[in-house]
Amino acid sequence: MNTQTVKTAAPSRPSPVVKVYPQQQQLTPPQFKRISSFMEKTTGIKLPESKRTMIQARLANRLKVLNFDNYAQYVDYVFSSNETASDEITMMIDLITTNLTHFFRENTHFEFLNSTVLPELAKEGIIIPDIWSAGCSSGEEPYTLSIVIADYMKKNPGQFTDYRILATDISTKILSKAVEAVYPMETVKNLPDEIKRAYFLKSKNPDMDLVKVKPIIRNKVQFERLNFMDGSYRINPKKDIIFCRNVLIYFDKPTQLAVIKKLVDCLKPGGFLFLGHSETIFGSNLPLKTVSTTVFQKTREK
Ligand SMILES: C[S@@+](CC[C@H](N)C(=O)[O-])C[C@H]1O[C@@H](n2cnc3c(N)ncnc32)[C@H](O)[C@@H]1O
Known part of the structure; x- marks a missing residue:
């Protein structure tokens, strides 16, 4: 049971029953430490003690679903050798990762893509740009890329014959949402009407305030699970453009640098790397030159 029953001392009236929630109903600092150490080792995500209450809230429903009385039982279970514990680990990672995203987020990047990067790729004779949205969350970023490139192709016929977008994330749950679109x-x-009309379908049911990304945009995006902590990303072929935005902020400096190095390995010489607006490659000794705000170009080998 997860409650204790305590009788109050009030002799003249019937004793009310007061439910006292025991201390174990909280994720204690040592339990949180087990989770945060595991998360850092497995996903690179750093969880300072200040995030303990947030993590407790994100996991609260798992206690109910699994019928556990307290976080101690949950933590013991998730790190046990129980056959089903590995599924719970996936679930825990899904719940802990922050998936905040939206269409045309940090729009200056998409403007720069349209005004500078795509024309430069075309000038280089690339006819099928290969793009990677790394840490794609629920799909808004790769679908925005797909919309921008489709629109560019419409306005600049004859430059590209096609394009391909790989979109990856660690969270399987968020990837299913992305595939659904x-x-x-x-x-x-807030998107321009012409973009909405050209690239989104309204739900046929007027009671459902939903939109679906049109197949012409969706079909260009392939979703896969990839953990940035993997030793090598095995991305083939190398990419012309990589978007890896608002992910590195969750990692410590050495991990950020290790991830950026591996991303640069996946980029063609002359290819472009876009990071989030609050992310930087400062202090790294990589073959990258800054070409716009948090946009970098891989130097060409001489
Ligand atoms: C805040 S979202 C950013 C989404 C999108 N790039 C944007 O800027 O709007 C961060 C994403 O990174 C993913 N992520 C966190 N750690 C990861 C890791 N180790 N490997 C791969 N993806 C990770 C999360 O699951 C989440 O979907």
């Missing part, structure tokens, strides 16, 4: 209408409300 269904979003609340609210998420596209």
Whole structure:
């Protein structure tokens, strides 16, 4: 049971029953430490003690679902050799990772892609640009890339014959959402009408305020699970453009640098790397030159 029954001392009236939630209903600092150490080792995500209450809240429903009385039981289970514990680990990672994203997030990047990067790739004679959205969350970023390139091709016929987008994330749950490509209408409300009309389908049911990304945009994006902590990313062929935005902020400096190095290995010489607006490659000794705000170009071998 997860509650204790305590009788109050009130002799003249019937004794009310007060439920006292025991201390174990909280994720204690040592339990949190087990989770945070595991998360850092497995995903690179650093969870300082200040995130303990947030993690407790994100895992609360798992205790209910699994019928555990307290976090001690949950933590023992998730790190046990029980056959089903590995599924729970996947679930825990899904719940702990932060998936915040939206269409055309940090739009200056998409403007730069359209005004500078795509024309430069075309000038280099690339006819099928290969793009990677690394840490793609629920799909808004790779679908925005797909929309921008489709629109560019419409306005600049004859430059590209096609394009391919690989989109990866560690969270299987968020990847299923991305594949589905269904979003609340609210998420596209600020997009220009012509973009909405050309690339989104409205739900046929007027009670459902939902939109779905059109197949012409969806079909260009291939989703796969990839953990940035993997030794090598085995990305083939190398990419013309990599977007890896708002992911590195969750890692410590050495991990950020290790990830950026592996991303640069996956980039063609002359290819472009886009990081989040609060992310930087400062202090790294990599073959990259800054070409715009948090956009870098891999130097060409001489
Ligand atoms: C805040 S979202 C950013 C989404 C998108 N790039 C954007 O800027 O809007 C961060 C994403 O990184 C993913 N992520 C976190 N750690 C990861 C890891 N070790 N390997 C791969 N993806 C990871 C999370 O699951 C999450 O979907």
